[in-house]
Amino acid sequence: MKNILVVDNQISFCNLIKNFLTKIGYQVETSTQASHAIQLIKESYFHVVICDYRLPNTDGNVFFEMIRKVSPDSAVIFTSNQINLKNVVTMIREGASGYLSKPINPDELVEILEEDHIKKINTVKNLKKEAPIDNQPEYVVGNNKRAKEVQYNVNKVGPTNYSVIIEGKTGTGKELYARLIHQNSSRRDQPFIAVDCGCLSKELAGSGLFGHEKGAFTGAISHKIGFFELANGGTIFLDEISNLSSDIQMALLRALQEKVIRKVGGTKEIPIDVRIISATNEDLLAKSETLGFREDLFYRLSEFVLKIPTLKERGDDLFQFIDFFLEKTSEELGRQEPPQFTDEAMALLEAYHWPGNIRELKNAIKRACLYINKNNLIPATSLPERIRNTHRLSVSSNGTLAETVRENHNTYQEEEKDLKSVALMAESEKIKEVLKDVKYNKTKAAQRLNIHRKTLYTKLKTMNIGY
Structure with a gap:
């Protein structure tokens, strides 16, 4: 209460x-x-x-x-x-x-x-205020080539006044990158207003974005300031912009072109100076061809397009995210030392395809941290069922994950259509070959294979390669 x-x-x-x-x-x-x-x-x-x-x-x-x-x-x-x-x-x-x-x-x-x-x-609901520049959100840059390219582009476009469209799947951190762009700009000391367009009903979207006058419609019992006025001088972040209706898209286009807005029920034009950053998990240009999104608005918004890779596309950055979220969750729970996942749990985390991306990983780790054993380890059984069942590498009551992998290796010839088993066998042989070439130096082997050393250790464990 x-x-x-x-x-x-x-x-x-x-x-x-x-x-x-x-x-x-x-x-x-x-x-x-x-x-x-x-x-x-x-x-x-x-x-x-x-x-x-x-x-x-x-x-x-x-x-x-x-x-x-x-x-x-x-x-x-x-x-x-x-x-x-x-x-x-x-x-x-x-x-x-x-x-x-x-x-x-x-x-x-x-x-x-x-x-x-x-x-x-x-x-109002769905409207958030940016933290000061000295308290900007923590995040993982990563070593992945695509992730570094995103960071490079953020640094390039941030100081400009370009309108930016951020494209990325759900959970990839689009709002975080929008905030970083804002914080890299001369507007950093001005408001950053985040709006979830998916939560704006068709009837009230105009009021939410541009405000309304008292009596403009039934229920408008007082004057209301819209998101654009609150963001004046700063940045407005329009998340899931493809959800906006055609009439709101038209009003937004006019605001971009004329740099003025008009409240619902009002006649006065209000000058605005707002940088617009939009985000979408759809192809807006393709949607414009099917009359779902205005093509002219797309070109106004897309002075720069920033594409965010999925978690799976970021490769070994997964391990940095795991360490980052383990540390942050430990702080939240008041634990002195961050726990570690068991080898079986790590193998499952690596094998999973992460459709919910970074947000899904964060939630899975927060849940798993409630099941730490006495050795400060998190077992595979603490992970959600969808992760434990990844690629048939689930942990059964009759054996370990490593044993399950070995069973897949032993039976892969009988299941030629099982591409996962074939891939596992080929991967195992390649690792053995590289290890032999570098005289079993695991650091050099990881470099040769272009994977993180932790990844190599996990694969050696799960595939029962005893070097």
Whole structure:
């Protein structure tokens, strides 16, 4: 249950919000004075502070600083009778979790409060604020040629104002690369606004992107600032952009061409200076040929196209990702030393095709870290069933993974159509040949085979090659 503090000079407003939130399960305290509110925050931890931007003898900037000094982990949502765009942008940049206009829309308030990581969200669902440049997200560059090429291109296109399309399968880290592009640009100190276009309904997409005026449609009970206004001066990241409807695509094209937007229900044109980075797991150019995506919009968005390889295409980078996620998960769980996977588990991780890419690997490792044995090892049985059954190399109750591999080797001639068995046998023979040529120096053998040394050790173990 979240503890919430409501701070407003109007006791009636405090009681209204308290009664509403209490009915849906929140623990709520109220205060009408900034000094009293700070005292309450010192005495008790509040997950969220909902406060009016203009309190008696204190404005929002000063009060926000006071809260951050006393309780830096508390999320802060500002309210105001009159929305001032400058104030909104300033407070969002400083780290506020939201800015709502009065009268408060209960649905909007609950939408923010129900976010899993409220201190990282912005004024609406699916809108995230970028961390400061000094706290940029950690990631694995890798040694794979394609991964290094992606990093090279990020460094090249980052300092420009080019519109970028990031192409990649689900889970390859498209948003992370968008953030890196933003952080490599002159806009790094301005907002980075991420929008999941797949979550924007056809009816409300225009309102979400461009905002709306009060009374523009049924339910528009207050003025709303859209994503583009919040991103002004910075970068907007449109994830899964292919989900946008044709009329929204037209509005987006106009925004790109004219550098102005118009709110839903409004007549005033608002100048914008926003860099657009888009992401898709589809071929947008091919989709434009089937009338699913505007070709002219594609060419506007694709001043630079960044293609992200799948995890399987990154080869031995897999091991770096495994080590990275083991270390990060250990930190989250408060463990002093990261665990290691057993040889059988590592063989399964390497053999799996990873359709969910890096995100799937991360989730599999987080799950597996709950099943560490007394030797600080993670057994193969801790992995999801889909991974254990990879390429028929599952760990059975009657034997080990290595024994299963040997069985495949012994029976491959009887199963000529089983390409996996044939490939395993050929791979085994090639490893033996190279080892003999380098006088069984495993480091040189790994270099000759162009694989990571860990990969070679795993293959020697699983294939029962005893050198």
